[in-house]
Amino acid sequence: MAVEYPPRLVALQAQLHRVRSQYAELCATLPWSAEPLEGWQAREGVHSHRGDVAASPGYTAEQKERTAAFERRLRRLAGLVMADSFWATVAREDVVEARMGLKRAHLVQGA
Template sequence: MFFNFPPRLRALQAQLHRVRAEHTALCATLPWSTEPLPGWTTQESRYSSRGDVPPSPGYTPEQQVLLDRLARRLRRLTGVVMTDAFWQSVEREKVVAARMALERAHEPTAG
């Protein structure tokens, strides 16, 4: 199914992908807890599926600021993309397919 997305909407979706990737990359570097907390061993907690967990130093103020900034950008961009006027032009039963197509619009086409 082909949808003729406006360039502005495609650009916003691409920006949303970039910000989501930044957020994901940052989260992968953060300690497991936002606040300093002791760790535990699997012997201490029979419910731990992660094995031994080292103590968490918590997030630094800089990490928290960056995480909050990226989360705000994600929410704002998601809202702008989801409420774009383009969606009013799509038949109701095709909206989900159109949204899925927009999410993949940045991917190179085969052929």
């Protein structure tokens, strides 16, 4: 199924990809828990994919605000993509495939 997406929708989806990638990069630098929590040691006979886990100091106020700002931005962008008027022009049985195609459209259209 070949879908011609409006440029504004492709740009929104590309922006959503970028912001999601930036958010993932930020999360990779953060402690494993947003709140201070004790760590634990791996025990023999108990499967732990992480091994020993050091205590988490929790997020700082700045880290909490940065993650909250990213989450607000991600929700806003996802909402704009999902609620775009373009979707009313796509046959109901084709919507899922069209939405999946949009995730790659910026690569095809060079956005």
